[in-house]
Amino acid sequence: MDLLRFITCGSVDDGKSTLIGRLLYDSDSVSLDVLAALENRPTVHGTVDLALLTDGLRAEREQGITIDVAYKYFTTPRRKFIITDAPGHVQYTRNMVTGASTADLAIVLVDARQGVVEQTRRHSLIASLVGIRHFVLAVNKMDLVGNDQAVFDQIVADYAAVADQLKLPQVTAIPISALLGDNIVTRSKNLSWYTGPSLLEHLESVPAFEEAAIGEPRFQVQFVIRPQTDDYPDYRGYAGRIQSGEYRRGERVHILPSGQESVIEAIEVNQQEVDSAAAPQAVVLRLADDVDISRGDSIVPVGSQIHVAKELEATICWMDERPLWPGRKLLVQHHSAVVKAVVSAITYKVNVRTFGRAATESAQLNDIVGIRLKTAAPLVVDSYQQNRATGAFILVDELSGDTLAAGMVEAMQNSFVPEPLGFTI
Structure with missing residues (x-):
C-alpha cells in the first residue's frame, strides 16, 4: 500500500482536531484503552469529544485549542495515512509551516457559519508555498446552518477566488460535520444534495505522487x-x-x-x-x-543540474519574536550542512489578505518575506520548486541555537553547475 501524508489547516475552532478524531474513530483506528478513556470523559453536545485524540498537551485541553503539531497514523484496506494536525491560531502559524513542509495534501477547513477568513487565506498561502499539490475544501459544521446547500455553494465560490489568486491545483469541496460524522467516512443522508465522495473516499483515491x-x-x-x-x-x-x-x-x-x-x-x-x-x-x-x-x-x-552557490534568494516564514533586519548574521542549516550567513536584504513582504507583495524594512513574527542571503561557504541546492528536499533550509541563531525561520530557495546568484572531469581522481 502507498502512503499519503496530509495536513488539516484553517482558522482556530474550525474543527480540525475533531475532524481527525472522527476519521480515526469511525475508521476503527483508535486502540481500546484510548477509546475507553475517551468515552469516560464528558461529551460535547452528547457526542464523544474526539478532539482529545489529537490535543494531547495539558494546555491544549485546558484552552480548547491546538498549540503544537500532532501526528497521527492510521491505515485502511486501500492506503496508509500520516495526519498532521496543525494549530489554527495565528500565534502558532510557525508550527503550521513545520507540519505542511512534508504534506502531500491539505484539508482546508472552513466553519460554515464564518466562511473564508484571514487565517484560511494565510494557511492556504503557506500550503501553496511549500509545494502541496492536492487541496480539499472541507466546509465543516454544516449541521449548524441547517445543511443549507446555498451556504456551501457561497463558500465554495469565495474560496475559488483564493485558489485562483494562489494558482492552486484543482480543489475538491466537500460539505461535512466532523462532530456528527457526516460525509467523513461514509456519505451522509443529511446532505443528500451532495453527490460526491466522502472525505475518506477522496483521500483513498487521490493519486499518491512519489516526488522523492x-x-x-x-x-x-x-x-x-x-x-x-x-x-x-x-x-x-x-x-x-x-x-x-x-x-x-x-x-x-x-x-x-x-x-x-x-x-x-x-x-x-x-x-x-x-x-x-x-x-x-x-x-x-x-x-x-x-x-x-x-x-x-x-x-x-555526474550531469545533475544542481547548483553550488553562496548567494541565495529565498522566501521565509519568520518564527522569532525579535524582528529580522537586513545585516543580521545567523546560521543556515541545510540538512547536515551548517554555514554562517548574513541577510543582505529583505526584498518584499507577502500581504496575507491580498497575496500581494510590498516593500518592507523588517520581518515580524509569522511574516512571510523574501530575502537575499550571502553564505560564508557554498551550499549545494536546488530551487524549492524543483526539489522540496534540497530546496528547503532553516535559519538558526548563532548563539542560542534557536530556529529563527523556515526557508525555501527561489533562485541562486553566481552559482555554478558542476561539469564532468572525464576521469577519476
Whole structure:
C-alpha cells in the first residue's frame, strides 16, 4: 500500500482536531484503552469529544485549542495515512509551516457559519508555498446552518477566488460535520444534495505522487564511517538518507561543493550490499577513490543540474519574536550542512489578505518575506520548486541555537553547475 501524508489547516475552532478524531474513530483506528478513556470523559453536545485524540498537551485541553503539531497514523484496506494536525491560531502559524513542509495534501477547513477568513487565506498561502499539490475544501459544521446547500455553494465560490489568486491545483469541496460524522467516512443522508465522495473516499483515491522517488538523485553525507579495525582496515563509507531519486552501483558521481569525481563502488542498506537504492532509503555509499568528503557534502551523479552557490534568494516564514533586519548574521542549516550567513536584504513582504507583495524594512513574527542571503561557504541546492528536499533550509541563531525561520530557495546568484572531469581522481 502507498502512503499519503496530509495536513488539516484553517482558522482556530474550525474543527480540525475533531475532524481527525472522527476519521480515526469511525475508521476503527483508535486502540481500546484510548477509546475507553475517551468515552469516560464528558461529551460535547452528547457526542464523544474526539478532539482529545489529537490535543494531547495539558494546555491544549485546558484552552480548547491546538498549540503544537500532532501526528497521527492510521491505515485502511486501500492506503496508509500520516495526519498532521496543525494549530489554527495565528500565534502558532510557525508550527503550521513545520507540519505542511512534508504534506502531500491539505484539508482546508472552513466553519460554515464564518466562511473564508484571514487565517484560511494565510494557511492556504503557506500550503501553496511549500509545494502541496492536492487541496480539499472541507466546509465543516454544516449541521449548524441547517445543511443549507446555498451556504456551501457561497463558500465554495469565495474560496475559488483564493485558489485562483494562489494558482492552486484543482480543489475538491466537500460539505461535512466532523462532530456528527457526516460525509467523513461514509456519505451522509443529511446532505443528500451532495453527490460526491466522502472525505475518506477522496483521500483513498487521490493519486499518491512519489516526488522523492522520481526526482533527480540527491544524497547528502550525514556521517563518515571509518572503523579502522583489523577486520575493516581500509573501510570508508558515507552514511545518509537518499533525499530524492535513485543511486546505482558503478554510477559516476560528483562530490560537492569540491567538484571532485569518483564512482560508486558499493551501496549498503542494513549492512547488506545492493545494486541500487532510492529515496527515502537510508544507505551507506562507498566510492572507488579516497576523496576528501565531510559531513554536509553532497554526492550526486555526474550531469545533475544542481547548483553550488553562496548567494541565495529565498522566501521565509519568520518564527522569532525579535524582528529580522537586513545585516543580521545567523546560521543556515541545510540538512547536515551548517554555514554562517548574513541577510543582505529583505526584498518584499507577502500581504496575507491580498497575496500581494510590498516593500518592507523588517520581518515580524509569522511574516512571510523574501530575502537575499550571502553564505560564508557554498551550499549545494536546488530551487524549492524543483526539489522540496534540497530546496528547503532553516535559519538558526548563532548563539542560542534557536530556529529563527523556515526557508525555501527561489533562485541562486553566481552559482555554478558542476561539469564532468572525464576521469577519476
